[in-house]
Amino acid sequence: MKVMIVDDDRLLAHSLATILGAEADIDVVGVGASGQEAVAGFREGRPDILLLDIQMPGGDGLGAAEQVLALDPEAKVVFLTTFADDEYIVRALRMGARGYLIKQDVAQIAPALRSVMTGVSVLEGQVLERTARLGISAGTPSARAVRPPVFAPLTEREYEVVEAVCEGLDNSEVADRLHLSEGTVRNHISTVLAKLGLRNRTQIAVLYYRAAQAPREPESRR
Structure with missing residues (x-):
């Protein structure tokens, strides 16, 4: 799978690129540090998954995701962030994001991305608890079938x-x-x-x- 990583913490972004790039089935095709770079990188590289931070200068991740999904409604956007904020979670899932992960366990990122590639929406445990409380869910194939x-x-x-x-x-x-x-x-x-x-x-x-x-x-x- 082709993955693009966008995070304004450049050290973190490049570290993730190194970690994920070491996986046999993951090809990191780009690294960015702003929402604008996320949209431009998606247009150029058409990654299978866009791994995106939420709060960034130069256009936040939610705004960038909206633009990317307007370009390609089937784009696989996964948020990786330190913010387990209810408003962010609701906006991310309602706009069609395929995942919302918290920056805690880097080892779980690659397995989560593989799940996304199979059509499964991925939510970190803390986020899953909040979505249950809020009464919202990620867009899954079973939800579309009705x-x-x-x-x-x-x-x-x-x-x-x-x-x-x-x-x-x-x-x-x-x-x-x-x-x-x-x-x-x-x-x-x-x-x-x-x-x-x-x-x-x-x-x-x-x-x-x-x-x-x-x-x-x-x-x-x-």
Whole structure:
């Protein structure tokens, strides 16, 4: 797997690069120290996993992750940080991060990245306890499976935008709920329309509610 490491503590970043690079299945393709470098490095190297600190000068990790996920909604972003803050955890998981690890046990990073590559979201123990208390969860394949089949072509983030739109939220309100920029929301809506062959938001809502009612139709005819 190709991994890029971004942390404003350059000594830590290069130390992690050395440790992870010694693993036979890990190729460290870049090291950065700011959110801007994270986005630029992702564009250039297209790493399989972006291992990202949260608080950094020159654009924080959450903002960088948002930009990366706008470029590629399937990008695998894993946060490695000293901050087990509820707000950070909620934002990270809701925007589609695949992991949230605390900088304590470096030996567990490589196994966690391997899990991410298999499609598993990884949460350090302290973070897992907080997510349970907050009633949130990371986006896993099992969570995606409950959506109506007609929305199967959409990514988890795109489907979250659909749900918000169908609640009557405008782009600004969707952006606030999902911690995205309005431009990113507009891009997601355009992608949803293209994938589903629809023309406007109204058609999205009609399709959504028809799909929700479809399983109940046979019962109503009995």
